[in-house]
Amino acid sequence: MASASSETFKARKARLRAAFLDQLPQRLREARVHLTRLPDQAALVALELAFHTIKGSSGSFALTTITELAREADDVLKGALAAGAPITAGPLAALTAVFERFDALDLGAADRADPGERYGFESEPPPGPVPGQMTGQFAGPAHDHASRRREQRVYLCDDDSDLAQELCAQLACFGYCVTALTTLDALRAAVIAHPPAAVIMDVMFPEGEHAGPATIAALALATGHAIPSMYISGRDDFQARLQAVKAGGSAYCTKPVKTTELVEFLDALTHREAPIPFHVLVVDDEPAVAQLHAMILEEAGMITAVATDPAEVLSLLKGFNADLVLMDIHMPACSGPELARVLRQMSGYLSLPIIYLSSETDRGRQFEALEVGADGFLTKPVEPARLVTEVSLRAERMRTLHSLMVRDGLTGLFNHNTIMQLLELAVANARRDGQPMCFAMIDVDRFKRVNDTYGHPAGDQVLMALSRGLRLRLRESDVVGRYGGEEFAVVLPGVDEVQARDILDQLRRSFAAVHFYAGNATFNCTFSAGVAAFPRWSCADSLIEAADQALYAAKRGGRDRVEIAATLDPAVDFNRDCPAEDQDGH
Amino acid sequence: MQILIVDDDPLAGELVAALLEEQGHDCRLAENGIEALERLAADDGIELVISDLNMPLVSGLDLLAELRESGQTLPFVLLTGDDPADILAQTPGLTAALMKDAALEAVLPVLVAKMAGAARP
Structure with missing residues (x-):
């Protein structure tokens, strides 16, 4: 196998494989055109041939994932051809699902040298991590988590411009950059110019009582792409909901819209993390x-x-x-x-x-x-x-x-025990690498009053909103956990106390701008935070104690603020309980 | 050995060619059954036909039938995306049918080498 001549074949095969992957998006686009022409019999035949060819060729190139997907489509189409009748809704849905899964492979991304390696299509193991190839959990540099959300294009279309602006501002607090559009024409132009990751759509417009879903359906047909969409509406009747579903809407929220709910659905619509391989x-x-x-x-x-x-x-x-x-x-x-x-x-x-x-x-x-x-x-x-x-x-x-x-049930964040273990780990890493790191404690201000006044569901909403905000707006490398009750803990590797304070302060401001709804009442919440930095505090226990003291100081100072433990009374020796070796570092 | 490879997907065709040229064979490509018939008529040095099954207008099986009807007895190997067992059982005159998968790379050269050996006793 290792002879010089076999290299030639390998090189040729690699080139052909790359060309095949390169052409695949175009082949799929052509197949999609056939799909729109169904139940036309000629389109069915053409579609079957297209998938059969993809199946065979990808099989030869050992691109297993693609082969399996194409096989699925091919089997469905063969069945439809054998039935000799116009294709029914079931197989059609199965085909659409296959197209979506092809989309999820993200074959079109032009900036990737070799999509095959990224997804492990290739039977030979990749030589090692390729720079820049990973997204999601493994992504190296900081900020990608939040910035990925900012890069996601989301449109919100509602003829009530005040409401549209208000919702966009709310969603911005969760890291989503949403463009407000107040007419259907503006939406059409925007979708065609820049396809969005998601559209939040009103149902009723001056053009008609179901003009929202109708416009999305027409756009999907015109562009050949399903438009990830969700609906917001003052109406809660069956017809409005049905029209939204028929237009492919994946969620329906009645006004007044709960921002947390909206975010939940937006996450699902736009958030496609590359799965971590087993x-x-x-x-x-x-x-x-x-x-x-x-x-x-x-x-x-x-x-x-x-x-x-x-x-x-x-x-x-x-x-x-x-x-x-x-x-x-x-x-x-x-x-x-x-x-x-x-x-x-x-x-x-x-x-x-x-x-x-x-x-x-x-x-x-x-x-x-x-x-x-x-x-x-x-x-x-x-x-x-x-x-x-x-x-x-x-x-x-x-x-x-x-x-x-390891996760907390309500918020999906790491639970107390896990965050403590992760803190220990982060301290050990910081000590080994000679890098700074910070630990912060966050506590929702007057949380008991929220629960007492608006009820526990409203309180839960606040906790979920804060945890989501923390998770989305912090960096990938930051670890967020629910310390207990309304208390959260954050481990921030690689930043000093001033940077950590600035990060948390930004979070504090956007959290304070979020409106919460309970029945007809609207309210806002704030949090206080305390930051402690390694190596000033040199072990996990002392960091926790110092951050807790700083949090206390923030509360005493009037709440809704972030305090750094460094500015506190230096006479208090939080390091007294640290093992001696831990104190060598500074 | 001179081999005619018929595949409506030129990339897949070229992959098979790359594989067999590696073994020292001489490969020609055709993108459909009609082109294949023209090639065969023009060049009588071709000793083996390797064809994809599913192609528009003239399928691999149509091509085989056409050849056999016109008295051509060239060995004919069919490549397909599906399990080839049924086709092989139901199609007289077919020398072999192989599935297009990762194993093709290992199996096809062995098969062709055997056929080349048989052709030159």
């Missing part, structure tokens, strides 16, 4: 077999590490953040079940899913192997599709369970 550790004493299984999983978009000696497993797991371990049963020196038992006796790996992959077919011995706390058994040789399914199902469930364990 991390799988493959343990097999036979290197070729281990590599084969790793390759199958990588082809499905997962990230793998390979151990051919069970003794390597612990050190590999340390840096790898595995979602699952796939292991052989029969290995010299340490068998699979023995390795599983070793892992189960370490608290960090108690819940790590373990799947055996072995040629062991004896039911009894399979059962014995499972008894030590493994989660499943696959027999070699395993079909690639089966392996991928088994692994992703278990890894996915593990992730869900894990997020339930």
